[in-house]
Amino acid sequence: MEKVFARPESLSKKQFTYCPGCGHSIIHRLTAEVIDELRIRTRTVGVASVGCSVFADEFFDFDFVQAAHGRAPAVAVGVKRVRPDCVVFTHQGDGDLASIGTAEMIHSANRGEKITVIFVNNAIYGMTGGQMAPTTLVGMKTTTCPDGRNPELTGYPLRVCELLSGLGGVAYLERVAVNSPQNVTKARHALKKAFEIQIEGLGFTLVELLSQCPTGWAQRPTEAVKWLEKEMRGYFPLGVFKDVTAGAPQEGAKE
Amino acid sequence: MAEVKVTHQQCKGCELCVLYCPKKILRMSSDINSKGYHFPECFEPDSCTGCKICAIMCPEVALEIYK
Amino acid sequence: MAEERSLMKGNEAIAEAAIRAGCRFFAGYPITPQNEIPEYMSWRMPEVGGTFIQSESELAAINMVYGAASAGARAMTSSSGPGISLKQEGLSYMCGSELPCFLANIVRGGPGLGNIAGAQSDYFQATRGGGHGDYRIPVFVPSTVQELIDLTMLAFEVADRYRNPAMLMGDGILGQMMEPAVMRKMVDYDPKAKASWAVGDASGRERHVINSVRLAPGTLETHNIRLLKKYREIEEKEQRFELFEVDNADVVIIAYGTGARIAKSAVALAKTKGNIRLGIIRPITVWPFPKKVIREIAAKKENFLVVEMSFGQMYEDALLSVCGKAKVSLLARTGGGLPTEEEIVETARRAMASKESIEVYPALD
Numbered sequence: 001m002e003k004v005f006a007r008p009e010s011l012s013k014k015q016f017t018y019c020p021g022c023g024h025s026i027i028h029r030l031t032a033e034v035i036d037e038l039r040i041r042t043r044t045v046g047v048a049s050v051g052c053s054v055f056a057d058e059f060f061d062f063d064f065v066q067a068a069h070g071r072a073p074a075v076a077v078g079v080k081r082v083r084p085d086c087v088v089f090t091h092q093g094d095g096d097l098a099s100i101g102t103a104e105m106i107h108s109a110n111r112g113e114k115i116t117v118i119f120v121n122n123a124i125y126g127m128t129g130g131q132m133a134p135t136t137l138v139g140m141k142t143t144t145c146p147d148g149r150n151p152e153l154t155g156y157p158l159r160v161c162e163l164l165s166g167l168g169g170v171a172y173l174e175r176v177a178v179n180s181p182q183n184v185t186k187a188r189h190a191l192k193k194a195f196e197i198q199i200e201g202l203g204f205t206l207v208e209l210l211s212q213c214p215t216g217w218a219q220r221p222t223e224a225v226k227w228l229e230k231e232m233r234g235y236f237p238l239g240v241f242k243d244v245t246a247g248a249p250q251e252g253a254k255e
Numbered sequence: 256m257a258e259v260k261v262t263h264q265q266c267k268g269c270e271l272c273v274l275y276c277p278k279k280i281l282r283m284s285s286d287i288n289s290k291g292y293h294f295p296e297c298f299e300p301d302s303c304t305g306c307k308i309c310a311i312m313c314p315e316v317a318l319e320i321y322k
Numbered sequence: 323m324a325e326e327r328s329l330m331k332g333n334e335a336i337a338e339a340a341i342r343a344g345c346r347f348f349a350g351y352p353i354t355p356q357n358e359i360p361e362y363m364s365w366r367m368p369e370v371g372g373t374f375i376q377s378e379s380e381l382a383a384i385n386m387v388y389g390a391a392s393a394g395a396r397a398m399t400s401s402s403g404p405g406i407s408l409k410q411e412g413l414s415y416m417c418g419s420e421l422p423c424f425l426a427n428i429v430r431g432g433p434g435l436g437n438i439a440g441a442q443s444d445y446f447q448a449t450r451g452g453g454h455g456d457y458r459i460p461v462f463v464p465s466t467v468q469e470l471i472d473l474t475m476l477a478f479e480v481a482d483r484y485r486n487p488a489m490l491m492g493d494g495i496l497g498q499m500m501e502p503a504v505m506r507k508m509v510d511y512d513p514k515a516k517a518s519w520a521v522g523d524a525s526g527r528e529r530h531v532i533n534s535v536r537l538a539p540g541t542l543e544t545h546n547i548r549l550l551k552k553y554r555e556i557e558e559k560e561q562r563f564e565l566f567e568v569d570n571a572d573v574v575i576i577a578y579g580t581g582a583r584i585a586k587s588a589v590a591l592a593k594t595k596g597n598i599r600l601g602i603i604r605p606i607t608v609w610p611f612p613k614k615v616i617r618e619i620a621a622k623k624e625n626f627l628v629v630e631m632s633f634g635q636m637y638e639d640a641l642l643s644v645c646g647k648a649k650v651s652l653l654a655r656t657g658g659g660l661p662t663e664e665e666i667v668e669t670a671r672r673a674m675a676s677k678e679s680i681e682v683y684p685a686l687d
Contacts, residue, residue: 001256001257001258001321001322002321002322003319003320003321004305004307004320004321004322005307005310005311005318005319005320006319007316007319008316011316015265015315016314016315016316018314019267020267020268020269020292020314021267021269021271021314022314023314024314025314025315025316026312026314029314029316180275180312181275181308181311181312184311184312185311214269220270221269221270221271222269222270222271222273222274225271225274
């Protein structure tokens with residue numbers, strides 16, 4: 001018998017320190033699988049952000065740079081502009097990308113910087129104890145909206161893919177999820193596509209991954225994956241929002 | 256003919272593999288690892304098709320599949 | 323490119339000097355009075371195959387510089403007070419991660435929106451770290467356009483030598499003035515010079531990680547001790563200053579940058595009209611502050627007069643350096659106000675006559 005599923009080489013030996021059932025580690029594994037498949041490990045540079053995945057660098061076996069909260073796209077731009085031969089990605093949560101990092105997110109995308117943003121959307125701030133995120137759903141209870149998110153006070157959840165889809169510099173945007181094996185497989189495909197488009201030099205790529213946060217949501221992992229399906233997918237539809245490699249004229253592209 | 260191999264120590268008892276196994280041949284063992292988590296065991300190994308769904312879901316890369 | 327002498331504007335001289343020092347990455351945001359720097363870089367960087375980015379904010383710029391420095395480039399950003407305030411987190415990260423970069427700080431009046439005139443009111447911000455954590459940044463304070471050029475090039479060397487950001491602190495007057503100066507030859511900077519720690523090409527080596535987090539008990543203190551040793555070495559080796567007519571001086575002025583230019587005029591005025599002899603210790607680095615030479619001179623002189631375009635910031639370093647061995651008085655202007663030669667001479671006279679140190683704020687009187 002031969003081994004048909006094993007630990008990817010681009011992951012380090014260190015065991016993940018995320019909570020049971022967390023999507024971050026699934027996403028790390030998929031990222032490593034794609035890097036293995038594309039054979040780019042020695043020229044990949046990851047940029048870690050601040051949040052639950054602040055230790056992301058410990059789980060991979062390639063060059064990594066730690067960024068300050070929200071600044072990962074700017075750091076990635078610095079690396080990529082100096083080393084355009086490298087494949088540069090960020091791994092960011094919803095606070096890092098869509099709250100403190102909104103300016104860096106929009107402008108890296110708008111300038112068409114050839115980086116890949118791996119955006120983990122679990123609708124909550126995990127590391128700091130479960131506060132509201134820009135992506136927290138209406139009515140969802142968190143430690144800073146204990147009565148449930150009220151749009152009159154705090155606006156509506158931010159849809160990053162939709163927000164960025166109108167920008168000319170963006171080459172590829174897809175929203176996927178990691179709450180079921182079928183979705184995980186599609187997510188892997190999206191990550192690979194994003195990296196390939198970066199390698200081809202076509203522009204900014206972002207994959208938004210809806211992810212379960214069992215601890216933040218106060219649910220067992222097996223409940224959390226179902227809650228994601230039922231509650232998040234309706235507001236955050238899965239799919240491709242922009243793909244410059246697909247035939248039809250793209251939304252937001254300017255002549 | 257296929258087999259799932261569980262690295263007990265890496266499991267955190269999330270039970271997603273048990274939830275998603277299409278053959279429903281995984282269950283959490285009564286045993287625990289040194290962290291106190293129950294880990295999965297395959298109670299009908301002959302029915303395993305090597306579909307890899309359990310490994311694809313596992314957040315801890317605790318499952319290896321042989322075929 | 324060979325050395326050439328020409329009339330140059332301060333900000334443009336800084337930009338060209340950075341290029342000559344091998345800088346091939348600039349990220350910055352417009353803010354008066356340093357806009358000529360990003361403007362110059364926008365056409366000059368592409369000429370030398372470098373990268374110019376007008377970033378979305380000063381905050382984004384320092385983080386882009388962080389990334390570029392991680393990848394081994396000589397990288398720089400430029401700004402003025404409000405922008406340097408925004409960059410503090412990034413500078414702390416760079417010091418904690420031991421990354422070199424060059425930072426051009428063209429100081430204007432503050433606090434808050436302030437004005438766009440020259441000032442020296444960001445001295446504490448520059449010399450006391452400015453951001454969070456125990457760190458320091460070497461700060462070079464030029465007084466002429468020639469020094470803007472030479473200290474820019476030196477700052478890149480010092481930054482690389484110690485793997486730390488280095489700052490050139492000028493002000494709006496120095497940035498805008500035009501003076502004849504010699505632009506130095508292009509340095510042959512090897513982009514692979516930092517391959518032993520930079521990220522980018524991991525073939526044939528262990529991976530490199532650039533970060534400043536040390537959570538395991540004791541590890542952060544160990545890291546801080548390492549940084550402390552570095553800062554001690556910088557203090558030991560990198561104090562720079564000019565002595566101007568100190569030997570026969572009755573009152574020794576301590577002034578830097580634009581303040582020192584005016585002080586030199588005051589020295590000349592005192593000779594013709596003053597009945598008082600003035601000399602100047604001109605710091606060329608304010609961190610490390612030239613403590614050693616001041617301590618030596620304090621053993622022989624009784625009167626020091628700090629002349630600064632800020633309210634008693636460098637004054638504190640002067641007091642620490644003199645350490646009670648002599649009187650240290652202060653003449654302070656700020657908010658874009660400039661001391662005059664007459665004020666300096668007059669204050670020096672009063673300081674000498676007074677039994678105790680005096681603090682004079684002409685704008686108050």
